[in-house]
Amino acid sequence: MSSADLAAGKVIRMSLLFRLQHLLLTVLLLVLAVTGFALMYHENSLAQWIIRLEGGIHNRGIVHRVAAVILMASLAYHIFYMLFSREGKPELRQFYLTKRDFDDVLLSLRYNLGTAKEYPRFGRYGFKEKFQYWGTSVGIVLISITGIMLWAEEFSMLFFPKFILDLALVIHGYQGLMGFVLLFLWHLYNVHLHPSVFPMNPSWITGKVSAEWLLEEHPLEYEKLKEEGLL
Amino acid sequence: MMRPFLAAALAAAALFFTVPAVAATPGVGECMECHGDKTNEMTLPNGTTVSLFVDMQAYRSSVHGGSSCTTCHADAKAPHEKLKKVSCGKCHGDAEKSYAGSSHGKLHAKGITDVPGCDGCHGRHDIRKPKDPAARTFRLNIVATCLRCHKDRAIEQKYNLPDQKVMAAYEQSVHGMASKKSGLTGSAVCVDCHGNHSILPGDLPRSATHRQNIPKMCGKCHPGILEQYDKSVHGKGMRGGIAESPVCTDCHGEHTIAKIHDPSSSVSSRNIPKTCSGCHDKEAISTRYALPKKRFSSYMDSFHGIAVEYGMTKAANCSSCHGVHDILPAADPASSVNKANLPKTCGKCHPNAGPNFAKGDVHVEVSPKKAMGVFAVRLFYTIFISALVMLFVLHLGLELYGRWNRRKENGPGGKEGQS
Numbered sequence: 001m002s003s004a005d006l007a008a009g010k011v012i013r014m015s016l017l018f019r020l021q022h023l024l025l026t027v028l029l030l031v032l033a034v035t036g037f038a039l040m041y042h043e044n045s046l047a048q049w050i051i052r053l054e055g056g057i058h059n060r061g062i063v064h065r066v067a068a069v070i071l072m073a074s075l076a077y078h079i080f081y082m083l084f085s086r087e088g089k090p091e092l093r094q095f096y097l098t099k100r101d102f103d104d105v106l107l108s109l110r111y112n113l114g115t116a117k118e119y120p121r122f123g124r125y126g127f128k129e130k131f132q133y134w135g136t137s138v139g140i141v142l143i144s145i146t147g148i149m150l151w152a153e154e155f156s157m158l159f160f161p162k163f164i165l166d167l168a169l170v171i172h173g174y175q176g177l178m179g180f181v182l183l184f185l186w187h188l189y190n191v192h193l194h195p196s197v198f199p200m201n202p203s204w205i206t207g208k209v210s211a212e213w214l215l216e217e218h219p220l221e222y223e224k225l226k227e228e229g230l231l
Numbered sequence: 232m233m234r235p236f237l238a239a240a241l242a243a244a245a246l247f248f249t250v251p252a253v254a255a256t257p258g259v260g261e262c263m264e265c266h267g268d269k270t271n272e273m274t275l276p277n278g279t280t281v282s283l284f285v286d287m288q289a290y291r292s293s294v295h296g297g298s299s300c301t302t303c304h305a306d307a308k309a310p311h312e313k314l315k316k317v318s319c320g321k322c323h324g325d326a327e328k329s330y331a332g333s334s335h336g337k338l339h340a341k342g343i344t345d346v347p348g349c350d351g352c353h354g355r356h357d358i359r360k361p362k363d364p365a366a367r368t369f370r371l372n373i374v375a376t377c378l379r380c381h382k383d384r385a386i387e388q389k390y391n392l393p394d395q396k397v398m399a400a401y402e403q404s405v406h407g408m409a410s411k412k413s414g415l416t417g418s419a420v421c422v423d424c425h426g427n428h429s430i431l432p433g434d435l436p437r438s439a440t441h442r443q444n445i446p447k448m449c450g451k452c453h454p455g456i457l458e459q460y461d462k463s464v465h466g467k468g469m470r471g472g473i474a475e476s477p478v479c480t481d482c483h484g485e486h487t488i489a490k491i492h493d494p495s496s497s498v499s500s501r502n503i504p505k506t507c508s509g510c511h512d513k514e515a516i517s518t519r520y521a522l523p524k525k526r527f528s529s530y531m532d533s534f535h536g537i538a539v540e541y542g543m544t545k546a547a548n549c550s551s552c553h554g555v556h557d558i559l560p561a562a563d564p565a566s567s568v569n570k571a572n573l574p575k576t577c578g579k580c581h582p583n584a585g586p587n588f589a590k591g592d593v594h595v596e597v598s599p600k601k602a603m604g605v606f607a608v609r610l611f612y613t614i615f616i617s618a619l620v621m622l623f624v625l626h627l628g629l630e631l632y633g634r635w636n637r638r639k640e641n642g643p644g645g646k647e648g649q650s
Contacts, residue, residue: 042537057541112633154583163591167604174612181616185623195634 009211011225013203015087021078022204028071033180035064040173065151072144075137094124097134101127123220132187139179146172257309262300263287265310289357319349329429336428345386352376352427368427371410373420374401401486405493417452424448443469445478459556464563475516482506500544504530507549529594545580552576552593568593 014022038050038060054060082088103120104127110116120126125133146168149156153165160168191201196217203209211231215222225231265271266285274280290296301307303317320327330336330349338346352367359366367376380386382398401407401421409418424440431438439448446469450457460466460479468476482498489496497506508527510516517524530536530549538546552568559566567576570589577584592602599606 039537042540043531051541057538057543109629112629114633114636154581157581157587158583158585159587161587161590162593163602163604166591166595166602167608170605170608170612174609174616178612178616178619181620185620189623189627 010208011211011214011231012207013209013214014207016207017081017087019204019207021074024070024074028067028074029179029183031067032064032071033176035060035067036173036176037180039064040176068144068147068151071140075140075144095130095133097130101130121219122217123224124218126218128186128190132182132190135182136179139175143172143175143179146175256301257307259287259299261309262307285356292359293354293357294360294363295356295358323349326428333426333428333430334432335430345380345389347380351380370416370420371414373422374407374410377421397486404484404486404488405490406488419452423451442474442478445480449479456556463554463556463558464560465558475510475519477510481510498550500546500548501539501542503548503550504536504539523594525596526594529596533593533595547580551579 034050035054038047038054039057041047042051051057051060054063082092104122107116107118107120108127111119149160149165149168150172156165156168191197191204192199196213201209211222214225222231263285266283267287269282269284271283272280273283295302303319304314306315318327326349331340335346335351339348354367359369361368361370363369364371366372378398381392382395384395386392387394402411406419409415410420426439429439433440433442435441436443438444446457446460446466450460461470465477469478484497487495487497489499491498491500493499494501496502504527511522512527514524516522531540535547539548554567559569561568561570563569564571566572573589573593574584574586577588581588595602595605597606597609
């Protein structure tokens, strides 16, 4: 954290590497959603228009699979990074789900209903961020496995009967739909429309948030940084 | 014993001597004195003029060129008044008989002059053998001969005949192109399907183009296909008198028959699903013959169906798996879609296809009975995603409610937490 940042009351929340991963994920998920839903809802005229835009059914598949390969590569990189790198290891620990996260869910409910006076005090990541992170990760793993099964259908049918591939197809499509709905409703609401960040939480571009915001939303993290003399 | 012979000889002699004596049977040369004149015309009572010229050269090179005028015009004298109608049936009895039973013949007998008599198709003095490339009835000339009337809009309307589009379609069809463009005499022309002297409308059982006769009729040129078709479920049904069982034309069309690689063909890879589902997507037919339902929609929802729909024609269509002329029900051990044969059938496109290809439905019909797994997973996700959306709305509402409540109590709305 540079002294200029400190002077301006800014705190780094997303390192450049994370921002790049986030940006890559945004682009890839959009491409995969557009190409994937065009196939899933192929009888819809908008889907047909999109397929034509993508250069036909064959090219649509190529675009989808190129994006998928990059996504899987970035997922593999992310897993290694989080498990083995010096910057990643402590970050992963911050994402561990604890009993406290579930208590926080209830506490936030009670706070909004008016039966609790205090809103839960979050560390670096609150329960919403943790749920989102694990949800996305599990979703991407699931959709990758089923995607590979469907891509290499002859290979996977050496091991699985046809009806398992039928299941894989349904899971692949609906898992995609679920991810899309979650990202569009929950995530975009949380980082754009929510009163505390409206119109946008800038950290995905600048990597930084204000110290006041951190104190408001992640007081435990704020205190920790203060203790460490980083604020 | 001598008497009848003698009598005949005497009669012949008498004929021989008396006829020239009357000088009433003219030779060809005498006829040509008048009929060789190109300007020789006659005015009919209704005012139209008819040429009486006979092209001697054309006559001599015709199939009848060795005869004399009086072979057909027996009552001709020189000079003469209007002659009797020529009767071809005197020599061509069989042809006259089958013509008399045809649509043309019946109307002709009623005195309708729009329909062709013998001369309408064969010509008059210039009749040639059908094998002669100059003949009107030569295979490559037949279409033009028939179309002289059948492309005439007035005649089409008067007799309620198929319109010009049908005729134009034939000319664009694989058969029409083969004879017209490629000059192949083996290609089907009008008479190959409709017959020649005995043409009848297709709804009469005696007609060559009646449903029951069509496979045999096409089989004249496509015997190998007929053999396959005869063994197929469709061929068996047709022979069993099931009128809904398809014959050649139901899939291939009639005058519009095109090559299978022609995108306009009803049996091109792109169009085959629609052609088959013309019957197989009909509730009544599926029920009557106890056939599996939803074949079309389940195919169109599969990757094969989507790919074909978007023009990826190497993807499997109905016939890729079920066969073409040799289609058999899946229960038949010889069927390409019998469970035991599926790996081999799938293997045509998926070289490593093994027994797993046969485990599960190919046409996945999503219902608890047919595909419980897919149905359950789909239901689970539908409920789960709906629940998530509802939770989101609830969550949003709750946050707004809390914020509003807190603002009411102590000014600014406090925080809701964010991510």
